[in-house]
Amino acid sequence: MHHAGGPGMTGQAVAWPVDPHQRGFGACGGRATDVSFDKDQSPQTRGCHLSGAMHTQRLIEGVVSNLKLFREASPRQIGDMGKHCWIVALRRGDAIAKRGAPMPGVFAIAYGSIKLVLRSNDNEERVLRLVGAGETFGEATALLGRAARYDALALAETKIVVIPSGAILGLIDRDPRLARSMVNSLAERALALLDEVETACLRRGAQRLASYLDGLVVANGNGNGNGNGHATVRLPVSKTLVAARLGITKETLSRLLRSLAEQRLIEVSQREIEILDRAALSEMAR
Template identity: 35%
Template sequence: MEQKSRASNQGDHQYRQRIRDLLAQTPLFSELPVEQLDPLVRGTRKVRAQRGEIIFHRGDPCVGFHTVIFGQVKLVYVSAVGVERVVRLIGPGDSFGEALMFLEKDYIITAEALCDTLLLHVAREALFDRLDRDPRLARRMLVSLSRRLFMLMGDVGAYTMRSGQQRLIGYLFREARGRFGEPFRVEVTKGVIASRLNLTPEHFSRMLRELSERHLIRVRGREFTILDPEGLQAVHG
């Protein structure tokens, strides 16, 4: 019995150490001293999700926030008639759910894994206790939320002031990151990209075809190449 107890304690210690190491890799907690991560570790659990698995549904209670270690998650809003709109794509190092956690509101969107994904879920009480003790962490979280709000305002501006073609070209330039003339791969389907840009799949495919026929881009599956950045920028306006 004593031997089993020691093995269990050792396993618990290794699990907590692994959680601490994972937390230390995230941008939000990377600058915290290791000993200050321990209170957070007790309120953190690993969440593994396979491709297509729902992490939470709209209406579920939000009792903490998630951060992605590896993989990708899409946050989607589903209308009453079943139309799905991708609100945000979450990759490694990014987090989501903080605003609703602070407001103590239920989730208003659904989160789905786009591939095999590992996340950490940090409980609200554990985070609040740490924020009360560390103004620097509170400031980092405010910066993160403010940056997200700024991006959201940019999205709203794009949807209301730019055409679908302009939104698509802007997306391609962002994803290319200056790699003109060489292929770059996106890790999500064209349907997800279309939804994120507030486009129907048919409209999205038609614009890709038109840009390809004008030799401005090349599309092969999930690989895109910007062949003529100056010409593409001229179309973008």
């Protein structure tokens, strides 16, 4: 990997090695090679450099083994695949993928968060998806060998495990059972995306917000629920980004949150939101 630019680098793309064992990356057997950004350089000029074996094979295996995509993989399969993975460290604003650039594999977030964005010709930004710890992105483009369809930018200090396409395809070729499990996982993602498109196109702002909050409860394992329709969730990103994700303005988001609070469906304290009536919120989301 030569270089990863910040959000202002509209003319530059991320360049990846064909294989982490090549072009100075070194073998990752038994340990992971960490790629981080030079902190004394600006987002426009800083490049990637190797900072040593800071992360072990165990860390990579821990991240990969907890991914839905590989839920049916055996520990041995995870270990074999992990030997080909590497880790990328990002600071806020750094780009891990740019539209039109090749994707080396599937990206799994160890910690931190990433926003996937689409840009218009006049550089207007639309948030496609917010990706957090334990989640992945880039599956379709990586497995099809196609270029990125979006920009991917770090929202905070983030570490990502890069799982190269070749390692994944090798597992699929050798284990039909695992291949079917991965197909199921990708199909679930496609259905979830369809739900998001329906929400964005056919539902009002209040419905989108209710659906988003209800989704946070589900993602958190019913939050800190007490069994009486109450749960507590935390917005994973700023309200500005949540608004962008829902396709509304920040002012509209604030107004909708106040409206839900007045209806006694939620209570808001900064980014902490207490769900007071989960059933009513779910009904509103439909």
